Amino acid sequence: xxxxxxxxxxxxxxxxxxxxxxxxxxxxxxxxxxxxxxxxxxxxxxxxxxxxxxxxxxxxxxxxxxxxxxxxxxxxxxxxxxxxxxxxxxxxxxxxxxxxxxxxxxxxxxxxxxxxxxxxxxxxxxxxxxxxxxxxxxxxxxxxxxxxxxxxxxxxxxxxxxxxxxxxxxxxxxxxxxxxxxxxxxxxxxxxxxxxxxxxxxxxxxxxxxxxxxxxxxxxxxxxxxxxxxxxxxxxxxxxxx
Amino acid sequence: xxxxxxxxxxxxxxxxxxxxxxxxxxxxxxxxxxxxxxxxxxxxxxxxxxxxxxxxxxxxxxxxxxxxxxxxxxxxxxxxxxxxxxxxxxxxxxxxxxxxxxxxxxxxxxxxxxxxxxxxxxxxxxxxxxxxxxxxxxxxxxxxxxxxxxxxxxxxxxxxxxxxxxxxxxxxxxxxxxxxxxxxxxxxxxxxxxxxxxxxxxxxxxxxxxxxxxxxxxxxxxxxxxxxxxxxxxxxxxxxxxxxxxxxxxxxxxxxxxxxxxxxxxxxxxxxxxxxxxxxxxxxxxxxxxxxxxxxxxxxxxxxxxxxxxxxxxxxxxxxxxxxxxxxxxxxxxxxxxxxxxxxxxxxxxxxxxxxxxxxxxxxxxxxxxxxxxxxxxxxxxxxxxxxxxxxxxxxxxxxxxxxxxxxxxxxxxxxxxxxxxxxxxxxxxxxxxxxxxxxxxxxxxxxxxxxxxxxxxxxxxxxxxxxxxxxxxxxxxxxxxxxxxxxxxxxxxxxxxxxxxxxxxxxxxxxxxxxxxxxxxxxxxxxxxxxxxxxxxxxxxxxxxxxxxxxxxxxxxxxxxxxxxxxxxxxxxxxxxxxxxxxxxxxxxxxxxxxxxxxxxxxxxxxxxxxxxxxxxxxxxxxxxxxxxxxxxxxxxxxxxxxxxxxxxxxxxxxxxxxxxxxxxxxxxxxxxxxxxxxxxxxxxxxxxxxxxxxxxxxxxxxxxxxxxxxxxxxxxxxxx
Numbered sequence: 032x033x034x035x036x037x038x039x040x041x042x043x044x045x046x047x048x049x050x051x052x053x054x055x056x057x058x059x060x061x062x063x064x065x066x067x068x069x070x071x072x073x074x075x076x077x078x079x080x081x082x083x084x085x086x087x088x089x090x091x092x093x094x095x096x097x098x099x100x101x102x103x104x105x106x107x108x109x110x111x112x113x114x115x116x117x118x119x120x121x122x123x124x125x126x127x128x129x130x131x132x133x134x135x136x137x138x139x140x141x142x143x144x145x146x147x148x149x150x151x152x153x154x155x156x157x158x159x160x161x162x163x164x165x166x167x168x169x170x171x172x173x174x175x176x177x178x179x180x181x182x183x184x185x186x187x188x189x190x191x192x193x194x195x196x197x198x199x200x201x202x203x204x205x206x207x208x209x210x211x212x213x214x215x216x217x218x219x220x221x222x223x224x225x226x227x228x229x230x231x232x233x234x235x236x237x238x239x240x241x242x243x244x245x246x247x248x249x250x251x252x253x254x255x256x257x258x259x260x261x262x263x264x265x266x267x268x269x270x271x272x273x
Numbered sequence: 274x275x276x277x278x279x280x281x282x283x284x285x286x287x288x289x290x291x292x293x294x295x296x297x298x299x300x301x302x303x304x305x306x307x308x309x310x311x312x313x314x315x316x317x318x319x320x321x322x323x324x325x326x327x328x329x330x331x332x333x334x335x336x337x338x339x340x341x342x343x344x345x346x347x348x349x350x351x352x353x354x355x356x357x358x359x360x361x362x363x364x365x366x367x368x369x370x371x372x373x374x375x376x377x378x379x380x381x382x383x384x385x386x387x388x389x390x391x392x393x394x395x396x397x398x399x400x401x402x403x404x405x406x407x408x409x410x411x412x413x414x415x416x417x418x419x420x421x422x423x424x425x426x427x428x429x430x431x432x433x434x435x436x437x438x439x440x441x442x443x444x445x446x447x448x449x450x451x452x453x454x455x456x457x458x459x460x461x462x463x464x465x466x467x468x469x470x471x472x473x474x475x476x477x478x479x480x481x482x483x484x485x486x487x488x489x490x491x492x493x494x495x496x497x498x499x500x501x502x503x504x505x506x507x508x509x510x511x512x513x514x515x516x517x518x519x520x521x522x523x524x525x526x527x528x529x530x531x532x533x534x535x536x537x538x539x540x541x542x543x544x545x546x547x548x549x550x551x552x553x554x555x556x557x558x559x560x561x562x563x564x565x566x567x568x569x570x571x572x573x574x575x576x577x578x579x580x581x582x583x584x585x586x587x588x589x590x591x592x593x594x595x596x597x598x599x600x601x602x603x604x605x606x607x608x609x610x611x612x613x614x615x616x617x618x619x620x621x622x623x624x625x626x627x628x629x630x631x632x633x634x635x636x637x638x639x640x641x642x643x644x645x646x647x648x649x650x651x652x653x654x655x656x657x658x659x660x661x662x663x664x665x666x667x668x669x670x671x672x673x674x675x676x677x678x679x680x681x682x683x684x685x686x687x688x689x690x691x692x693x694x695x696x697x698x699x700x701x702x703x704x705x706x707x708x709x710x711x712x713x714x715x716x717x718x719x720x721x722x723x724x725x726x727x728x729x730x731x732x733x734x735x736x737x738x739x740x741x742x743x744x745x746x747x748x749x750x751x752x753x754x755x756x757x758x759x760x761x762x763x764x765x766x767x768x769x770x771x772x773x774x775x776x777x778x779x780x781x782x783x784x785x786x787x788x789x790x791x792x793x794x795x796x797x798x799x800x801x802x803x804x805x806x807x808x809x810x811x812x813x814x815x816x817x818x819x820x821x822x823x824x825x826x827x828x829x830x831x832x833x834x835x836x837x838x839x840x841x842x843x844x845x846x847x848x849x850x851x852x853x854x855x856x857x858x859x860x861x862x863x864x865x866x867x868x869x870x871x872x873x874x875x876x877x878x879x880x881x882x883x884x885x886x887x888x889x890x891x892x893x894x895x896x897x898x899x900x901x902x903x904x905x906x907x908x909x910x911x912x913x914x915x916x917x918x919x920x921x922x923x924x925x926x927x928x929x930x931x932x933x934x935x936x937x938x939x940x941x942x943x944x945x946x947x948x949x950x951x952x953x954x955x956x957x958x959x960x961x962x963x964x965x966x967x968x969x970x971x972x973x974x975x976x977x978x979x980x981x982x983x984x985x986x987x988x989x990x991x992x993x994x995x
Contacts, residue, residue, distance in 0.1 A: 050738030050781025051577045051640075051672065086575045086603045104791040105738070107578045107783065126791075133790020134582055134783065178616040180601055203589055243610075253576035254599055255584050258616050262596060266618040273613050 053081070053089040053253055056106035058137075059097045061123060065115040066142055068095070070219040070227075077218060080242065081249055085180060098123035103130055108252035112140035112215060117153040128161040131199075131206040136252045141211040144190040151211060158199060158207065167197040167209055174198070176208065178258040178267055179250035180243075187241030188212020189219075189228045204255060208248060217241030307985035314978040321969045334953040335420030336373035337411050338362065340392055341404075341451070343381040344916035345429040347397030348549055350457040354922075355397045358425040358451045361941055363393060368946040373953065376415065380407035382432055386414070400916065402426075403433035404930065412444055421445045421936070421953040427452035428923035431831070431915040445936040445953065449944045452922030455519065458487035459920055460542050461553035462495075463521065470561045473533045477560070479526040481540050486921065489518035493542055497526050500537040500557070513542075530562040532664075535822075549920045552829070561822050567811050570625065570633045571597035574640040574674040582783035583639075586803045593807070596633070598625075600646065626652035630659050634811040640672025640780070642679040643686075653685040660689050661770025666810030671741025671778045673701060691750030691767040692776040698744040705736040706779070708764075709757040717753065717764075717806045720798045730798055735788025741778040766809075773810050821855070821893040821904040828908065831915050833880040838869055838893045838904070840876070853877040856892045869893075883910040 055074050060067035074093030081087055096103045103126060119127060131137060141150045170176060177183040185194050192211040199207035217238045219227040230237035346355040366389060369375050377392045378384045381399020384407040408422060421444055428450060464482040471477040481495060492514050498505045511524045530536055541555045569587055573580045576599050587595045601617055608615060636656060659665040667689060669675055677696035681687055687694060710718050710731055721727040746752055746765045754764040766775040785799040824835040838853045857865040869877035888909050895902045928938040939948060
């Protein structure tokens with residue numbers, strides 16, 4: 032009986048209010064974007080791995096939101112993936128702009144992994160419309176994303192289009208993280224638990240880098256520039272030298 | 274003496290002659306003349322004749338000699354100044370009185386006439402010197418003689434009008450300068466120059482001007498001390514060198530205030546042997562020390578959106594220096610890589626809670642359980658001391674590892690938290706919640722320029738998702754905000770010792786930021802809330818609407834105390850809508866009210882000159898429309914013998930008085946009555962109004978009239994005419 036009570040209270044103690052939990056949200060794209068949700072089961076794997084390896088408490092359910100949805104502003108981290116032509120209506124564009132300006136973080140994946148492709152081109156154009164005086168730039172290797180949990184020396188993904196991430200900074204923080212390597216694709220599994228895609232060209236090592244990168248991006252969404260604080264630098268540099 | 278009859282008197286005489294003629298015609302000579310005389314007397318009474326008498330001019334011009342008998346005249350430089358004046362006067366008395374009609378006065382705060390003999394034995398006892406008042410008084414009392422004045426004084430003026438405001442007189446005033454600064458021994462701190470505001474941890478420069486009289490080839494220490502509540506701590510010592518016996522020298526100090534608030538300092542030079550004035554060897558001043566940067570230590574038990582957003586707010590504030598730790602991995606988390614591949618660092622519990630805690634101004638615990646990270650109970654005791662003794666702030670934000678759930682019940686943290694802890698009644702409520710502001714005037718909630726705007730802003734803030742149910746608030750704590758939905762306490766604060774502590778049941782304020790953005794508003798309200806919260810937690814002063822700064826909190830009687838009142842930025846209204854009054858009270862009784870002058874919209878200045886010793890309370894009151902804000906300071910006023918505090922002769926003032934009145938200044942060694950000859954005219958009496966004398970007011974006239982009537986009656990009885 033005592034054991035049952037302990038189990039019961041342990042269960043109670045892990046109840047979290049939604050408000051302070053990490054929520055993995057996926058943006059449901061509009062318009063000509065195709066394959067906005069190519070890996071619907073990836074979310075649960077990511078969240079499970081996140082809770083197993085880190086102290087982040089997450090809502091176990093992925094949340095799908097649209098730019099017209101008020102729930103957009105209840106999820107400060109959002110993934111947007113797809114291929115084809117990316118185009119927002121004026122209302123959607125304004126909502127995304129407000130989301131990003133208000134502190135939201137958007138992780139964008141070019142599923143086509145095609146530099147200068149249709150999605151790449153059109154998404155950059157949309158960003159330009161939202162923030163005319165801003166442009167994405169390559170995130171340096173000292174960026175907190177590369178050290179928010181794992182110490183990363185590179186990036187991963189299903190297909191290594193670039194060995195870097197790009198980002199758009201707003202008010203001193205990176206509000207948009209852009210990848211053309213299909214990081215989520217490296218997580219994708221079939222119903223039997225086998226990975227769907229071979230990671231090119233690095234194979235399983237690249238897949239592991241992809242998974243670590245995804246963790247780091249999530250950790251960045253809940254810790255910000257924490258790992259660039261001065262107090263961490265000597266430790267991190269020491270480890271990187273090794 | 275010149276007699277002069279009025280026209281009325283002449284008319285009376287004519288009438289009298291007419292009466293004589295009538296009486297002589299109808300009566301006998303013997304009786305009638307008596308009646309006539311009586312009649313004449315009665316007519317004299319009725320007509321009240323008078324005669325104007327012009328005073329005769331003196332052969333000698335009048336001269337009033339005024340001798341200063343204030344305490345400063347007792348200074349020996351090297352001989353007593355009063356003694357010098359008395360000897361001079363004794364020496365020149367005959368010569369003076371041969372030439373002038375002399376009257377003698379002594380004066381300090383006012384003048385009094387006395388004999389020459391008494392003047393020679395007068396003592397220097399006057400507490401103040403008001404030369405103008407003495408001149409005015411003597412000229413008024415002897416306005417008939419309109420004398421010239423001869424003042425024997427050291428010129429040290431400690432009361433009355435300011436020197437530049439002194440009056441011009443019509444009578445010539447001659448002055449004889451007594452005193453010799455070269456024979457004086459005194460070290461005085463003349464001035465201290467320092468910025469009235471400094472930052473903690475930043476060096477500040479102090480310049481001190483020292484004046485020397487009488488100490489040649491001397492090296493003296495100038496000591497800077499910080500005055501604590503119970504003791505004085507020597508900060509720095511500088512040396513000032515004087516080659517000659519008269520001169521000024523500057524000394525500079527560079528020191529770093531180590532704490533915030535109004536710090537008191539003292540500059541002192543040890544009193545030297547034979548020094549004439551001792552009080553002027555010490556100057557006290559206070560320095561308003563603020564934080565250049567607030568140092569905040571933020572410990573978070575798990576990464577979350579709240580941590581991300583709050584960290585961003587604190588990091589983006591240039592006035593905040595943030596050090597944060599967030600627990601990224603708990604012991605139960607398993608990572609399939611070696612530690613070298615992780616960016617994690619061990620949590621430096623001992624380093625933080627033993628060595629560096631005192632360097633911070635605010636400690637934040639968000640969902641942080643101490644027991645899991647090597648934090649020992651004595652570390653919690655250090656946190657308690659950090660708050661109560663060092664004046665640090667402490668904020669605990671709710672979460673599954675906070676308050677009772679974080680095992681803080683019955684710990685040192687329990688004693689400083691303003692809320693009760695009972696793990697059985699503490700719960701994370703997963704329901705929407707909005708804030709009901711209980712203390713609307715509390716500075717952390719001041720987001721708008723007016724109360725109405727503030728209310729509107731708080732009503733427009735988005736709902737928060739969930740809250741931590743706090744079981745109750747402790748006695749003496751202030752409930753600042755509660756749940757609008759069910760009244761549960763959400764923000765509770767209080768003061769513990771020197772510091773402030775707050776318990777917060779809301780843990781997802783990031784939703785305000787994104788929610789405001791959704792509505793198209795800026796996040797400034799969210800940012801402002803947190804900035805004001807950390808400022809309230811870290812400082813008692815920054816959150817005040819009105820802040821009064823005095824240049825010193827210990828001062829001397831007669832010396833002006835400068836008052837500055839700052840109104841917090843962001844308060845609405847223009848300077849014209851505002852007035853700041855400082856009320857001075859002693860033992861609860863208001864004695865004075867000072868209206869300060871606006872310098873700009875947020876600053877007012879004025880001064881107060883304490884006249885008596887004692888402990889005074891100064892209350893600055895800002896009136897802005899119907900609202901009033903106040904700030905209070907206590908000032909200790911010590912008696913200062915101004916006569917001796919500034920012992921230097923002020924012959925320049927005497928020169929100025931003489932010059933303005935057409936007189937002349939002489940040094941005592943140069944003066945002789947011959948030098949006044951020809952400069953004071955006897956014709957000073959010309960133009961004096963004649964004195965009118967009433968000729969009918971003598972009672973003898975009535976006696977004569979009655980006697981004559983009795984004679985007339987007796988004559989008639991003798992002649993059997995009755």
